[in-house]
Amino acid sequence: MSRAEKLRRWLEKELGGNLISAETPFPGRLFIDLKREALTAAASGLMNQGARYQMGIGYDARKDGRGFGLVHTFAFDRDSLLVALRTFAPGDNPEFDSLTPFIPGAGWSEREYQDLLGLKFRNLSDRKRLVLSDDWPEGIYPLRREVPHDLMPPAAEEVAFRLEEAPPGTSIIPFGPFHASLHEPAHFSVYVDGEDIKGCEYRGFMTHRGIEKLAQTELTYNDVPFVAERICGICGSVHAVNYAQAVEAAAGISIPRRAEFIRMVALELERLHSHLLWLGVAGHLIGFDTVFMQAWRIREKIMWLAERLTGNRKTYGLVIIGGVRRDINRESSRDIRSTLEEVDREMQALEKAILKDRTIHRRTRGVGYLSKEETVKWNLVGPVARARGLKIDARRDHPYAAYDEVEFEVPVADSGDVWGTLVVRVKEVYEAIKIINQCLDRLEKLSKNEPLAVELEGPIPAGRQGLSLVEAPRGEAVHFVLTGNENRPERWRVRAPTYPNLQAVPSMLLNNKLADFPIIVGQIDPCISCTDRVLVVENRSGKARLLSRQELENISRAKRSGR
Amino acid sequence: MTGTEALWLGLINLLLSFLATLILGKRAYAIRLVGTLLNSLSCFFLAWQGVMILGGGQPVELEINLAGIHLPLLLDGLSALFLLLLSVLVLSSTLFAYGFYERTEARTARKIYLALPVFIAGLVGLLTVDDLGPGFFLAWQLMAVSSYFLVRWGRPVKLSARPALVYLAFMESAWLLITGAAFLAKGYHYGDTLAVIGEKLSGSGPVAAAIFFGLLLLGFGLKTGIFPLGQFWIPGAYSTASPPVAALLAGILEKTGVFGLIRIFFFVARGAENGFSPGLWGQVLLVVGTLTLFIGTVQAIKQSDYLQLLAYSSIGQVGYIIFALGSSLVAWHSGWPLAGVIFTGAVYHSLNHGVFKSLLFLTGGSLLYATGTRDLNRLGGLLSFMPATAILAALASYSISGMPASSGFVSKWLMIAGNFLAGKDSLPLTLAGIVALFTAAFTLACYVKFFGLAFTSAGASWKLKKEIREVPASLLIPKIFLGAVCLSQAFLPLAYVRLIGRSLSAAEGFLLPGVSPDGLKTNPLGLQIFDGPALLAAAAPLAMLVLLLVLTFLARLVRQSAGAKETVVPAWLCGYQDLNKNNVYADRNMFSDLKKFFRWTGANKNVVVDDEELPGSVPSGKGVIS
Amino acid sequence: MKVAAVVINLLYFLLLAPFLEGVMRKITARIQSRQGPPLYQPYLDLLKLLGKENLNAAGHPVFRLAPLLALASVLSAIALLPLAGQSSFLAHSSDLMTLIYFLTLGGFSILVGALASGNPFASVGASREMMTIIMLEPVLAMTLILGVVRAGSLGLVSVTEGVSTNRGLSYFLMMAVYLVALQAFVSRQPFDIPEAEVEILEGPYVEYSGPNYALFRYTLNLKRMFYSWLFVAGFLGFMLPGNIILCLVIQTVLILALFVLISVIGATHPRFRMDQALKFYGILLLLALLAVGLGVRGW
Structure with a gap:
């Protein structure tokens, strides 16, 4: 019996009515739909069977009347199998259980959809902004259907990312976004005791353009x-x-x-x-x-x-x-x-x-x-x-x-x-x-x-x-x-x-x-x-937009002629 | 007024000061005013005494009969020289104390003003008594007990009780060692003068003599802070006593130990010709001194409490003096004329260190007064708030690091250059000289850190909730005075070397005869060492200064050659953070790898406790330093 | 004549130092399969920097003073050097100790300027620079002390001659130690730790720009040349009393050769970490101490 078959059986037994469907449309994949309440149980069950967590995907399915969708994908590398767990939450209460208590690596995915879709996660310890720029106004979730791709909201004023204080006995050395060892913009707030690194905080996604x-x-x-x-x-x-x-x-x-x-x-x-x-x-x-x-x-x-x-x-x-x-x-x-x-x-x-x-x-x-x-x-x-x-x-x-x-x-x-x-x-x-x-x-x-x-x-x-x-x-x-x-x-x-x-x-x-x-x-x-996932950077203003070819040419010409 | 009269007048003044404080009760202002006046006046008399003795060129011996006990006194060139140093330092500390204790509550101020004259009298006594018996007992106990209380009252009792007790215990054991040592001389009679002890020692056999010198090295060494004894009490005592007192402890109390060592190893030793082996004891002093100077200084760079830093650095600097005394003995034993040069360097360094270390402690006092913290991690950028203090701190730091055209350079030059030249034939001298030179770089690191992180850099205004202002004139004037003395020591080396030479010629029984330093010749600009016609070494602070200034001017011309404009911009931190209290590179981070590399030298615990952090104490922001 | 010697020495160093950097860059480029900038590029760089705006991150005079003092102290050290085996007229008021302390003062000014800027990168750099000074200045000192031990004098002429008078064990040991330390003196890989561009962005100099930075660059160039000169004059002993021109020519050729060596080593090594370098320096120190010991014993 293949791993996919085994998993399907196990899920049926374990989740009972919470499992909506489990199908394999093409070899090596198992797409599972389940109810929101069963997400943690299913995910931890997969992890216990040796799965490797890959990523979370959130999307806006409100126009189909299904609220917000959240997919977590897992890999079984020995069995050439990828598993996707999909759940939905109603649009007026988009709350899911966080997987971070047993999958720390799920933190970024969850924070990403907290920013982009306004999803909420129970038990997510770090709720800081991940993707959106510091001055992006609260309450606008760019990945939601109703938000146009070229929205340019006025920048929130007097806001700055609240970096953590240095732990006692350490000082901060700020690395980036412009630093010789980083070839792309990202910020590491590194805590040092002397020259020993005692921790760091990351602030990235400075070039997110959707x-x-x-x-x-x-x-x-x-x-x-x-x-x-x-x-x-x-x-x-x-x-x-x-x-x-x-x-x-x-x-x-x-x-x-x-x-x-x-x-x-x-x-x-x-x-x-x-x-x-x-x-x-x-x-x-x-x-x-x-x-x-x-x-x-x-x-x-x-x-x-x-x-x-x-x-x-x-x-x-x-x-x-x-x-x-x-x-x-x-x-x-x-x-x-x-x-x-x-x-x-x-x-x-x-x-x-x-x-x-x-x-x-x-x-x-x-x-x-x-x-x-x-x-x-x-x-x-x-x-x-x-x-x-x-x-x-x-x-x-x-x-x-x-x-x-x-x-x-x-x-x-x-x-x-x-x-x-x-x-x-x-x-x-x-x-x-x-x-x-x-x-x-x-x-x-x-x-x-x-x-x-x-x-x-x-x-x-x-x-x-x-x-x-x-x-x-x-x-x-x-x-x-x-x-x-x-x-x-x-x-x-x-x-x-x-x-x-x-x-x-x-x-x-x-x-x-x-x-x-x-x-x-x-x-x-x-x-x-x-x-x-960048194209155009306007981090300070937080405006995400595409440049036309003409604009690009104008900019580069202006640079060359020293204007 | 003869020297002796001046000495009496000075002591009487101190007595008056004590009595006045007693009478004035709780009137803090009056106590400070009268105390300052009388103490300063006594400095004048003491200095006068020094000048008279040095000018007269003749030692004076006295005997006081105090209720049937005979106290022999000796006023010779050496004690006169140290008394001069004492009067300069006491004067500056007294003046500083006037402003500094302004914020102290009346009760504490009164207690301190009671102990101060006693302490000064004790120091004067130690520099003048000529026995190891009753006179020495009296002087030592006056000094020890009064300074015990001064240390104890320097900070809240919770913090000061332990270091003060340790201090007293060490002082008393030093006294026991020194007093006990004298009994090793055959036929010693309690109260014999030092010269007599020396004579008696020469008949008591080499073993007794060796133990005698060993005990005295331990005794006086305890007081100067040789490794590893100094580490036990010096950091605690110096950083606990309030800074004007600490300035005296580091400036002159420590030097009385040096004075004792010189008296024993360069005067008493001569009398004890049979029992004294200069080669052996020279090497012992050399090793002890080299260890002390190295370890003390390395420990100093580990400190974030600037008063502790200064204290450890004092250990290191005294190590230089002991190292030079040792190498001078070794060199003399081997018959090299450079012994005198090195010895001159040791005495010169005593004078220098007294001055710049006092200046540094007074700077520390000003920092404490202005900011309320002793933590270098929390300071930074004070140059903009207290420029005058900063400039004086720069002068002192520059001098103690022995940079070119400074007083520290002259004395270190005399000691180390002498060592290298004499070391041509002696490996120990060369190696010790190299260690001394190596350590000079540590001293530099120490003070670059102290000055750089307290006065330049940035941070104090964010880390302290208090408004920072330049200290008042009463705290500035004594520092300016010391700064001026410090500059004179840098640019008039000739005068000071002559002064030292004169003080030695006005002292009887000096081990290295005719030391008005052989081979050390002077020209108006500086010092030169000759071997016959050949110039072996030369140093001229003034010439160095001129050279530096000319070339700085040249550099300035180059910088301005294209007429560049200057713009003040914020520090650049990679574009996301602004400079704030979290990302200022704090003191404890400095030299971290080096500190680890030299972990084995000890004193790695680097905890700074500010008075205000104590539960129940008044925050210094309210303007009270208890 | 003796006054002229000072001027000639200063001019010789001032004019040649940037060229040597050009040589270094050219050779490094060739090892890296690049064309490299023209040999005169460093002069252009300096000129360009002089014409730029001075940015002051600290806003107080210490920051401004530091580059001046750095250049002045290195130049002061150079002014003391003998020329063609003849002491300069400053010899009567200076000696070995003066020279060493002038060099230390140069390092000191860089540190003070770095700390004054308040930038944490500069502070890390300053901390590293100071550690390097502590561990390596003694190697320089001991090289010269080997000369002192031989010559019995602290005069610079006797000392530089003294180093190479007895080519025994101590001479070769010290030469080896000096050659390794040279890489750190001139702050090239593997020992360019205080500046380490990818970690701390040129460390102490991070806040310096324009003319101030030009002075620091010049200082660095002069320091590099100074330490190479010392090797040539001390260990190779080409002082040729009397003939200034010939002496200068030979000196220049030898210094150039030394720079080739420095560049090759620099281009074929990665950078050490500070903690690793300290251990390395510790060994160098002990070896140098051993060499002096052997020197005193006459080996």
Whole structure:
């Protein structure tokens, strides 16, 4: 009996009448609807059976008369199963039980919907603002249906985020939003005793602009991949592919083999240059700029390669629902192979230099340590989790595209520190090269006449749920799509790997040295833009809006001419 | 008026001051006024006595018959020099006390004004008596008991009882050690003068002599605060006594211990030629001094209570003096002419330290007066509120750190340069010199922290609910006076070295004969050490100052070369937080890794208790310091 | 002549110091597979900074005074240096101790300026800078004391000559210690901890900009050159009495060579953490002490 079947039985027994439905519309997923009262029991039951919490999704379903929906998703990595628990609360009393008492990592998701939808959570200990900017007025919940996407409310006056006081015996060192070790805006209020870190408070989401809102009000299904790609400057394809997969799953579309392999090539190329980028940044963060420059020099070859393949260094614009837009022909294939050979060779030289450097050992071993238990507790993902002995990798555990047809290792380390993260990432570079080469082999064997994308047959039916995973360079990215009318998703939720990883950073920082702050935060390769889901920043005024192309051009021209 | 008459007049004045306080009862203002006047007047007489002796160049021996007990007194150059220091410090502290005790409740003020003249008289006695018997007993007990009460009344009893008792216990055991030691001399008669003791000692065998010197080192060492004995009482006593008293404790009480050590190891020792091994005792002093200076100073940087910081740093600075006395003995024993240079440095440093440490304690007193807290973590940015105090604190901090063109530089130069030159042939001297130089950097760290975090930086105005104002003139004038003395010590090294030379020539029985320091020649600008025709070393504070000023001017020209404008902006904290009381980098964070590295030196407990934090006490914001 | 020596020394250092930074940047760039800025770039940087606005974060004179005092004290130390084996006319009123204390004063001014700015990053930097001074100034001092022990004088000429008179065990040990410490003296990796850009944003200098910062930069350049000069003059002993031009040329070549070495080491090491560096410095201190001990024994 499969895990999904077992779970269904268990839920039926345990919840009785509180379970409304449990279905598996496509393999590897279990969508459960249950009554509000049973949420905690079901969630804790799943956790007790070894589930890994992923994210919460809140949405406004009042127009269907169902109030506010709240979905929590869980992964059973050994059984290739994702479980989504959906409950509803009436619009006039949108209160749910908080999962934080037994899943601390659910805190951000719940706070996010407290901000964006005005949901309320019983037993949520930290009720501070998470997503909305400091001067966003109280009582306006931007993700609710009635709030237009381009609302510009007057900024609340004389408000400031109330940062906690420093605990007795400590002082605060403010890191960010503009700090040399943070490449994107976020604020850490770090408590130090001397140079020992005794805790920290995080204030992020400074660049939240509501892409999700945009997708469900303005864009169409096929516009979204291009916006999704712009969620992140590094792993854009991850989000585009992930979104496309979620929609395809929900709509029951299966895409051509050729497209699957091409998507994989794009994803792995991104992993390559992302890891090289991280390696360089990590070197820079411990004061080793030569590593920075050399790693980025190697990375540059991949950027050029990407430009030759797609026309862009990043943001390839490759993915559409149902397939891809560009082919990889034999010539490109040769190009990729030769570039990868070079990268492989140079990477080996760099690896030797890095792994043998004793000072790097000193700066990374034992730094940013997090035990395996804590790692599980905070639901960490990606290289950060794998460096802490957790062998999870969405490519292996929940195969998508054609990952089940290629061979690769999932490198794991158990040192639990920055060093482990570094080793895992370095090894993954070689695995990525291996995967790309296998994809190219397969592509070369496939018929050239196979289409790159399938034509969609009619509109995508509304009300279906799609849940998709992609192993981004930083870890598992999750997309949830609830299909809607008007050729656009009813709800699209993006959870980037940094979202859970960042929540564990305070634990990693604890009792480390101030000097290690950059590398500890850096080890998760924080992608603030993925986490914040940004487009335009007007943090001070709290206004979220899109710039038109014309406006953008005007601004950049004004800058260039010194106005 | 002869020196002796002046001494009597000074003591009589102190007696009058005591009596006047007794009579005036509860009239606090009158007590302060009369006490200040009479105490200051006695300073004048005591200084006069010093000048007369130094000017006359002849030591005076006296014997007082007090109800059948004979008290021998010796007024020679050395005691005159220390009496001069005493009168300068007592004068400034007395003047400071006038303003400082204004806020103290009448009862406490009266008690303090009763104890002060007794304490001063005791100090004068210690610098003049010439025995280890009854005279010494009288002087020591006057000093010890009165200062016990001064410490005890410095803070609320809950905080002061213990340190005061510890202080008294240590003072009394020091007295026992010193008095007991004398009995080791063969045929010692209670009340013999020091010279006689020396002679008798020379016939009592090497073992007895060794124990004698050992006990006296312990006894006087206890009082100067050698490692590890000083750590037990000095931090407690100095930080508990109210700052004007602490200024006296650190400025002169400690120096009477140094005076005792000099008397024993450089005067009595000469008489005890057979029983005294200068090489051995020099090395003992050298080791003890080096340990003391290093550990005391390292402990000082760990303190957040600025009075504690000053107290620990006093231990360190006295360590320098003992270290120099030791190396001087070693150098003399090996026949190097530099012994005199190093010895001069030790005495010079005693004078310097007396002045700048007093100035620092008075600064501490001003901070306490103006802010009500002794916690460096809560201070910051006082420069804008109390600029005059800040400038004087900068001067004192600069001097004690031994920076170029300061008084501390001159005395440290004499001690350390002498050490290095003599150390050419002696590893211990070189190593001790290196430790001393190494420690100078710790001293700097200590005072950069003290000055930087109290006066520059930011914070006091947010962390204290009180309005901060510059202290009144009565608290400023004594500091300005000490500042002026401090500057004279920096820029007239020639005069001071001559003064020291003169004081030694006006003293009989000095161990290093003809020490008007051999090899140390002076030019109008500064000091030079010659070996025959060859110039070995030179230091000229004034020349250094001129050089610095010229080049600073040059730097200013460069800075202004493009006519840049200045704009005052808020400190930049990465764009989200503004500077507030939480994110000002507090004192306890400074040098954290270094503190850990030197954890083994002790004194790691860094707890600051302000009077106002005591339950039931009046908050200092209300203007009462009990 | 002796007065001229002071002026020549000052000019020599003032003119050459930024160039050496240019060399450092060029070599670092080459190791990092970059073109790097032109060699004269540091001069342009200084000029540019001088023309900018002075931002004062503290609003009081201590902040303003610090850069002046920093530059003046390093220049004072330079003014005392002998030229071509001849003592300067300041030799009669200065010696080794003066030199050491002038250098300490330079560090002191940076600290005071940093603390005055009130910025927590500057304070962290100041705290680290002070720890470095405490642990490393003695290494410099002991190098010179090795010379004192040999020469029996604190005069700068005798001391610098003294260091290399006896090339025994103590000489080589001290040379090794100095070379390692040099990396910290010139604040390059692995010991550029007080400035550590990614952690504390250039530490003590975070609030300094424009001309004030230019003075600090200049100070840093001069300090770097000074410590290299000391190595060349002390350990290599090229003083060539009499021939000023030749002496300056040889000095310059050797200092350049030393800068190449510094740059290579700097570009191939990550930064230590303060607690790690302190242990390292502790070992250096003990080795230097050992070297002096050996020196006194005549080895």
